[in-house]
Amino acid sequence: MAEHKIYQASQDWLKRAVEALTAAGLEVQAPVEDETGGVALKQVESADAIATDYLNLLVPLKRIFFPGTEVILEFENDEDGGVTLNDPPELPDGGVVVFGSRPCDAAALDVLDRVFQWDYDDVPYRTRRDRTTVVSFACTKPDATCFCTSVGGSPQGTLGSDVVAFAATDGGALLQVCSEKGEKLIEQLGDIVTPAPADAALPEAPDVPTLFHTDRVKAWLDENFESDFWRGATLNCVGCAACSYLCPTCHCFDIVDEAAWNKGERRRNWDCCSFGLFTLHASGHNPRPDQAARYRQRVMHKFKYFPERFDAVACVGCGRCVRTCGMGQSLSRTVAAIEANAEVGETTSA
Amino acid sequence: MLSEQTTAVDSPPLIPINYKPMRMRIESITVETSDVKTFRLGFCDEEEGASFDYKPGQFGLYSVFGAGEATFCIASSPTRKGYIECSVKRAGKVTADLHQSNVGDIIGFRGPYGNWFPIDDMKGKNLLFIGGGIGLAPLRSLFWNVLDWRDQFADVSILYGARSVADLVYKTELEEWKQMDGVNTVWTVDPGGETPEWDGKVGFVPTVLQEMNPSAENTVVITCGPPIMIKFTVATLNQLGIPLENVITTLENRMKCGVGKCGRCSVGSQYVCKDGPVFRCSELAQLPQEY
Numbered sequence: 238m239a240e241h242k243i244y245q246a247s248q249d250w251l252k253r254a255v256e257a258l259t260a261a262g263l264e265v266q267a268p269v270e271d272e273t274g275g276v277a278l279k280q281v282e283s284a285d286a287i288a289t290d291y292l293n294l295l296v297p298l299k300r301i302f303f304p305g306t307e308v309i310l311e312f313e314n315d316e317d318g319g320v321t322l323n324d325p326p327e328l329p330d331g332g333v334v335v336f337g338s339r340p341c342d343a344a345a346l347d348v349l350d351r352v353f354q355w356d357y358d359d360v361p362y363r364t365r366r367d368r369t370t371v372v373s374f375a376c377t378k379p380d381a382t383c384f385c386t387s388v389g390g391s392p393q394g395t396l397g398s399d400v401v402a403f404a405a406t407d408g409g410a411l412l413q414v415c416s417e418k419g420e421k422l423i424e425q426l427g428d429i430v431t432p433a434p435a436d437a438a439l440p441e442a443p444d445v446p447t448l449f450h451t452d453r454v455k456a457w458l459d460e461n462f463e464s465d466f467w468r469g470a471t472l473n474c475v476g477c478a479a480c481s482y483l484c485p486t487c488h489c490f491d492i493v494d495e496a497a498w499n500k501g502e503r504r505r506n507w508d509c510c511s512f513g514l515f516t517l518h519a520s521g522h523n524p525r526p527d528q529a530a531r532y533r534q535r536v537m538h539k540f541k542y543f544p545e546r547f548d549a550v551a552c553v554g555c556g557r558c559v560r561t562c563g564m565g566q567s568l569s570r571t572v573a574a575i576e577a578n579a580e581v582g583e584t585t586s587a
Numbered sequence: 588m589l590s591e592q593t594t595a596v597d598s599p600p601l602i603p604i605n606y607k608p609m610r611m612r613i614e615s616i617t618v619e620t621s622d623v624k625t626f627r628l629g630f631c632d633e634e635e636g637a638s639f640d641y642k643p644g645q646f647g648l649y650s651v652f653g654a655g656e657a658t659f660c661i662a663s664s665p666t667r668k669g670y671i672e673c674s675v676k677r678a679g680k681v682t683a684d685l686h687q688s689n690v691g692d693i694i695g696f697r698g699p700y701g702n703w704f705p706i707d708d709m710k711g712k713n714l715l716f717i718g719g720g721i722g723l724a725p726l727r728s729l730f731w732n733v734l735d736w737r738d739q740f741a742d743v744s745i746l747y748g749a750r751s752v753a754d755l756v757y758k759t760e761l762e763e764w765k766q767m768d769g770v771n772t773v774w775t776v777d778p779g780g781e782t783p784e785w786d787g788k789v790g791f792v793p794t795v796l797q798e799m800n801p802s803a804e805n806t807v808v809i810t811c812g813p814p815i816m817i818k819f820t821v822a823t824l825n826q827l828g829i830p831l832e833n834v835i836t837t838l839e840n841r842m843k844c845g846v847g848k849c850g851r852c853s854v855g856s857q858y859v860c861k862d863g864p865v866f867r868c869s870e871l872a873q874l875p876q877e878y
Binding site: 320360516525545546 | 601676678691841861
């Protein structure tokens with residue numbers, strides 16, 4: 238869609254939208270502040286609890302489509318050695334509308350689509366994608382950990398969103414429609430929204446400084462799988478996986494059985510390449526034997542391997558990994574250091 | 588990687604992932620060594636069995652319900668219909684449960700996944716199989732396939748080694764192959780692993796390979812074994828003048844999904860489960876050493 242249509246809405250649009258969509262039988266997910274002070278997507282039926290002043294969702298949008306844990310099979314072992322297998326309960330087929338994701342999280346859906354939709358169709362993921370409409374809220378106050386502009390994004394980016402909502406100066410909103418699903422949502426909203434006048438201007442994007450350039454980073458990575466840089470640059474990583482779980486593009490998973498007595502279920506759970514067990518062979522051989530090798534994989538996968546394979550950088554610059562790491566291991570600082578290495582032709586220092 | 592790389596751009600139509608395995612009945616169990624057993628599995632659903640097909644070198648995910656799934660190659664040949672076999676070393680939770688299973692028990696299988704040995708390209712060539720330990724399992728699928736189509740290949744040789752006589756797998760078949768016409772067999776065990784009755788070689792696989800001194804002319808090598816054996820075997824083959832393009836191996840990286848999603852088996856931008864497990868050593872030389 239070359240040109241995005243713009244609609245306008247009055248101050249109470251979100252309240253009315255939640256009520257109208259809920260009344261139409263849709264599930265509405267919106268950001269709600271939890272007891273920790275963080276903001277998480279929760280199902281809402283009114284706009285009362287919806288948070289509006291937040292940097293980003295604590296857990297990224299991906300979990301709506303790719304939950305941290307989900308049942309993929311149910312089984313029951315008989316006494317005579319037999320077994321009965323059942324598919325997991327079907328997902329509800331009703332529509333879902335998500336409000337309040339940030340443009341970076343929505344852009345990450347484009348990354349996830351590429352891996353979950355090549356060669357094999359990941360049915361649970363695709364089913365959730367098909368039934369969900371994403372209304373992102375454009376960023377107005379990014380913080381110092383944000384780096385979306387370094388990875389091709391923008392605080393007002395439209396990639397992956399069906400609608401992007403902007404705060405208008407009159408307290409209302411401007412809604413930029415980015416997809417057919419977005420068009421349909423606008424129809425469902427009826428008189429809550431009206432076409433914006435031709436001269437309606439979207440607010441100016443806040444500044445997010447560019448910390449590195451992905452092409453220069455990849456050029457260095459292409460030549461420096463073996464480099465002393467990795468050990469020095471990754472010493473703070475203790476392999477806790479917090480960055481991965483909170484990464485909107487990380488998609489590695491484990492498959493495990495959870496059984497009690499004779500029956501149970503098979504689940505797929507988020508996993509992480511930072512864990513030593515992730516690649517450990519049954520023989521004891523581990524292709525990534527230390528934390529430096531594992532952190533290198535994290536950087537290589539996002540900035541070299543994924544682009545080579547799927548033609549996209551697997552990082553959207555949301556900054557969660559930088560904000561969350563208890564050890565101060567910063568992905569953006571690491572990648573910026575790589576670019577600095579590339580500039581001076583250096584391969585050995587952090 | 589032997590087939591053309593597929594990307595998100597040119598891959599339709601997509602195959603829906605089905606995580607529900609086929610139900611397989613354990614038809615027989617062969618004790619190979621103190622910690623390796625071979626299971627012959629029949630299809631509980633006749634229709635599934637009739638439509639099941641695979642190529643030598645492909646793998647699957649085997650389930651013991653309650654313990655989980657584990658990845659093994661299909662060790663039997665697709666020329667032998669109606670069942671599949673897998674050889675399993677007891678190493679963790681799933682394999683320990685499998686080892687405790689009995690004939691008649693039901694386990695799960697999903698697959699076949701991955702690419703396969705380029706058997707059609709091997710026709711008319713001299714084939715040299717080099718296996719180490721349980722690494723003989725994926726070679727066995729191709730080896731029986733080749734034996735069943737014996738007249739389509741030139742010389743067929745197999746060099747197999749294990750740490751000790753007790754660690755040799757497929758002992759009955761080793762004897763059978765040795766007696767066969769048109770197959771050159773060499774069995775070896777590591778120094779110290781021999782018994783008084785042992786009539787094979789004593790020495791590491793690369794050393795014995797050097798003694799064999801196979802001709803590089805029109806030869807394709809198919810090898811699988813412990814990483815250390817592969818490393819030195821490939822170096823020896825190089826000395827013997829066999830180019831890396833003609834050395835084919837199969838990787839056994841840890842896997843979960845088998846269909847290029849879960850990220851576990853990645854080596855560089857390659858998925859071992861999709862682009863492999865079968866690779867030419869010349870292709871592996873282009874990848875990071877993470878296998």
